[in-house]
Amino acid sequence: EGAVLGNLFFEPSTRTRVSFGAAFCRLGGAVCDTTGFTFSSMAKGESIADTSRVVSGYVDAIVVRHPDQGSVAEFARHTHLPVINGGDGTGEHPTQALLDLYTIRREFARLGKGVDGARVAMVGDLRHGRTVHSLIRLLSLYKGMRFQLVAPRSLEMPPALVEAALAAGHEVEQVTSLADSLRGADVLYATRIQKERMSGESMEAYPADFRIDRRALAALCRPDTVVMHPLPRDGTPGANDLSTDLDGDPRLAIFRQTDNGIPVRMAVFPVLLGVDHLVGRDLRDAPWIAPGRLGPGDAPFHRID
């Protein structure tokens, strides 16, 4: 109650921005946001460091989405407030992975399955898609995972992430065709081709047979395969993304997945503000303690008490 969230999005977003904001409001807080570079002082050349310190004086927690990998970590280095990565370029998207995992666990609970040993197929632009980068790392905390990574050759999962999954004892199968890969998948996690992050020649490498529609699902999936996608799905002609002809199929979990963004993000804030033990036990307002010095460079006499 009374806390303010700074929701700073320097890249397009619908669900991440709105669900972070809605989650914070539902906890009793208020949200201030900025969208795009044009409407922030970064357009005037302000650094991430200065932006971070300035915003820290106004709010109690910060969510940042930015087109450059590593930029959110840089933002966090210049403040003592909690900073949540809402997507840093082709890097990571950790709260998406948390809500994806929460979705998998809920869908599996309904089907009487556990996560350990599950066969998870990740399909599409695994090179630029940050959601799958975070998801493979998170799922690798479980035991005996069997990852099927399905991507055209130029859009494969970064080798470091594949090696980390292998080193953690999981099976990783990398294939370039949808046809011979999905059989037996417990989860099919489709992703959008990240056109905005690539040049013309790598775009051409994306073949039409990557389209996931009713026909592909009938041929390749089990009756209980959970079909997921971080969304948005690209509906432009020739995009070959997850097809709308699957809408209404009970295996399609995409809107249960987006709905799960609210409880998961509501859980993240109290943990980061150090009040989860209060929120979990009763419905009274939870007081949080703001750091004495907001930025690492602040002089000790900065505040007038």
Ligand code: NCD
């Ligand atoms: C994803 C993202 O921004 O990384 N969207 C999301 O946050 N749910 C996926 C995408 O843009 O393709």
